[in-house]
Amino acid sequence: MxxxxxxxxxxxxxISQLEIPAVERTAWTEPLPAARRRVAIVSTAALSRRxxxxxxxxxxxxxxxxxxxRDLVMTHVAVEYxxxxxxxxxxxxLPLDRLDEMAAAGKIGxxxxxxxxxxxxxxxxxxxxxxxxxxxRMRQDGVDTVFLVPV
Amino acid sequence: MCGLAHxxxxxGFATVLVGFVREHIEAYRPxxxxxxxxxxxxxLGKPNDPxxxxxxxxxxxxxxxxxxxxxxxxxxxxxxxxxxxxxxALPPELVLASEDIGDVDQRLAMVETEIADLRSAYDAAVAxxxxxxxxxxxxxxxELANYIAAxxxxxxxxxxxxxxxPIPLLKLVVEDLQAYYTEARTQRDGIDDFELVGQxxxxxxxxxxxxxxxxxxxxxxxxxxxxxxxxxxxxxxxxWSEGPLPGSSxxxx
Numbered sequence: 001m002x003x004x005x006x007x008x009x010x011x012x013x014x015i016s017q018l019e020i021p022a023v024e025r026t027a028w029t030e031p032l033p034a035a036r037r038r039v040a041i042v043s044t045a046a047l048s049r050r051x052x053x054x055x056x057x058x059x060x061x062x063x064x065x066x067x068x069x070r071d072l073v074m075t076h077v078a079v080e081y082x083x084x085x086x087x088x089x090x091x092x093x094l095p096l097d098r099l100d101e102m103a104a105a106g107k108i109g110x111x112x113x114x115x116x117x118x119x120x121x122x123x124x125x126x127x128x129x130x131x132x133x134x135x136x137r138m139r140q141d142g143v144d145t146v147f148l149v150p151v
Numbered sequence: 152m153c154g155l156a157h158x159x160x161x162x163g164f165a166t167v168l169v170g171f172v173r174e175h176i177e178a179y180r181p182x183x184x185x186x187x188x189x190x191x192x193x194x195l196g197k198p199n200d201p202x203x204x205x206x207x208x209x210x211x212x213x214x215x216x217x218x219x220x221x222x223x224x225x226x227x228x229x230x231x232x233x234x235x236x237x238x239x240a241l242p243p244e245l246v247l248a249s250e251d252i253g254d255v256d257q258r259l260a261m262v263e264t265e266i267a268d269l270r271s272a273y274d275a276a277v278a279x280x281x282x283x284x285x286x287x288x289x290x291x292x293x294e295l296a297n298y299i300a301a302x303x304x305x306x307x308x309x310x311x312x313x314x315x316x317p318i319p320l321l322k323l324v325v326e327d328l329q330a331y332y333t334e335a336r337t338q339r340d341g342i343d344d345f346e347l348v349g350q351x352x353x354x355x356x357x358x359x360x361x362x363x364x365x366x367x368x369x370x371x372x373x374x375x376x377x378x379x380x381x382x383x384x385x386x387x388x389x390x391w392s393e394g395p396l397p398g399s400s401x402x403x404x
Contacts, residue, residue: 054315082192
């Protein structure tokens with residue numbers, strides 16, 4: 001995406017006014033060797049399985065996406081980004097097939113059974129409880145590596 | 152996205168993210184981040200291009216080999232956008248007023264004819280892709296335009312979907328209608344250009360006109376939530392315009 005200064009007025013104003021908390025310390029977890037990694041994707045595209053409850057506009061919760069699920073819908077509050085890419089190819093925003101290929105090629109160890117979707121419009125502070133819950137599920141699944149993908 | 156990375160890293164997971172807003176990544180300082188100079192909505196770069204998507208993923212996962220952080224790197228490619236905007240933006244002068252709406256039933260009939268005309272292209276798209284993104288609202292395609300038209304008439308129909316209030320459902324219905332059109336068009340004509348597809352839908356179709364009528368009605372509505380969807384550009388694509396919709400509060404920005 002272009003720099004903020006290059007954006008048209010409305011979007012630039014909105015994005016630049018988002019409050020960003022001061023980050024003083026960054027946690028750091030030592031990754032496992034590539035061939036041992038078990039990877040989950042976390043998307044902020046507000047994806048869910050067809051028929052599941054839609055995300056509310058500032059949702060703090062999350063949805064679980066089983067690794068073989070492809071029948072997904074999107075209930076993101078924002079309309080400012082392109083939706084035609086994911087309409088054509090789910091991997092354009094949720095690269096589950098690419099992850100399978102990386103596992104088959106030995107670039108990662110394995111693909112998690114479950115992946116996760118959040119609503120990207122929510123305040124990160126409000127998402128902490130849900131993030132901790134998702135972390136517990138990932139731990140149960142043996143995940144050690146998380147690939148975060150916005151939309 | 153960056154906030155989630157901090158939470159997961161603190162929980163003992165190694166995280167890596169791709170992101171669009173470099174200024175935010177710089178401020179949030181997630182452990183490992185790859186900045187993409189791509190349009191929003193395309194975090195893997197290109198649909199139906201597995202090799203390109205893998206390139207992006209390899210570049211991201213390479214950051215897991217960096218011994219310390221936070222680390223922020225730039226993906227070397229640029230996928231250019233028009234005039235710095237991340238999606239199609241309605242021309243500011245393309246605004247309908249309530250007196251432009253005319254006969255709603257006639258408009259509805261034209262949209263329904265258009266939907267029927269696109270059906271074979273839509274079905275072909277679903278068959279080719281093995282999936283559809285239409286269906287977030289839970290309404291059938293044949294019910295979408297009618298639900299929107301009720302709001303254009305000034306009515307507030309009951310939501311047929313349990314747990315989803317009428318106006319949040321309206322937003323999903325609008326998105327389903329647009330997805331039906333764009334899935335059909337991108338497949339039928341082999342187009343992967345969101346500016347072109349947006350221009351077609353919003354400026355050339357009867358469905359786009361119906362939604363501009365909805366915007367006009369919402370702008371004059373005394374319903375707080377209906378006003379909110381125009382003030383925050385939640386239905387019509389004005390986020391990347393050079394100014395807010397005339398008559399809206401602009402409170403969303």
